[in-house]
Amino acid sequence: MTKTHTKSHVQHIRTAIVAHHQLVRECLSSLIQNSSDLQVVQSCGLMDYPFNLDGSDITVIYLEAHDSVEIIRDILETNPEIKVVVITDGEDLDSSTLALKLGAVGIVRSDQSSKLLIEAIRRAFKGETWLNQALLSNLLKNGDSTGVKTPNGKAGQALEAITRREAEVIAMIGKGLKSKVIAERLFISEATVRHHLSSIYGKLGVDDRLNLVIYAFRHGLIPLSDDSAED
Secondary structure, three states, rough: OOOOOOOOOOOOEEEEEEOOOOOHHHHHHHHHHHOOOEEEEEEEHHHOOOOOOOOOEEEEEEEEOOOOOOHHHHHHOOOOOEEEEEOOOOOOOHHHHHHHOOOOOEEEEEEHHHHHHHHHHHHHHHHOEOOHHHHHHHHHHHHHOOOOOOOOOOHHHHOOOOOOHHHHHHHHHHHHOOOOHHHHHHOOOOHHHHHHHHHHHHHOOOOOOOHHHHHHHHHOOOOOOOOOOOO
């Protein structure tokens, strides 16, 4: 009898790296490829623009203090399907905020742990946004200048329409938890979590998790701490 061997198929998140220095690119490549679900398919110097990012799902850009954040817009204009995760100077909140405005979906500080970069890449691939507490605080203080939408209208009535279970979901979203983890903690299915999110978006007038979190902090649905929730 002939045995048939089947190999499990792992979907790799195809990642491109953009950074000034080769040493930085090599270190990031080694770090990223250490994860079984991630694969580095391109590595480019920041001065090599325009980059060949064909076949990439995610672009990780390491921006030093003197680098122009505008490179994010240039990349997305020529590669609109790619999602951008940026590594920034931990002290430069204004550049991080601008990076988000220009289309980045993940912001990781250079002083944070490597595991958070990996998580940011995975979240970006799933269509989520990753940002740290300090940046969120900056967004709340300067929301009108970031391009991030905040809801208008009768906020009081909208908040009163939120159910107790929806409030629990909002609190967990504010902690950066995935739908799967939220489902496990609330003993419900992921489909139910998605249903709650759809209901919440409709009631509050927001259209994604980022704007939901900003709304929730701004209106006191979840507390804003001084420490980064992603450290």
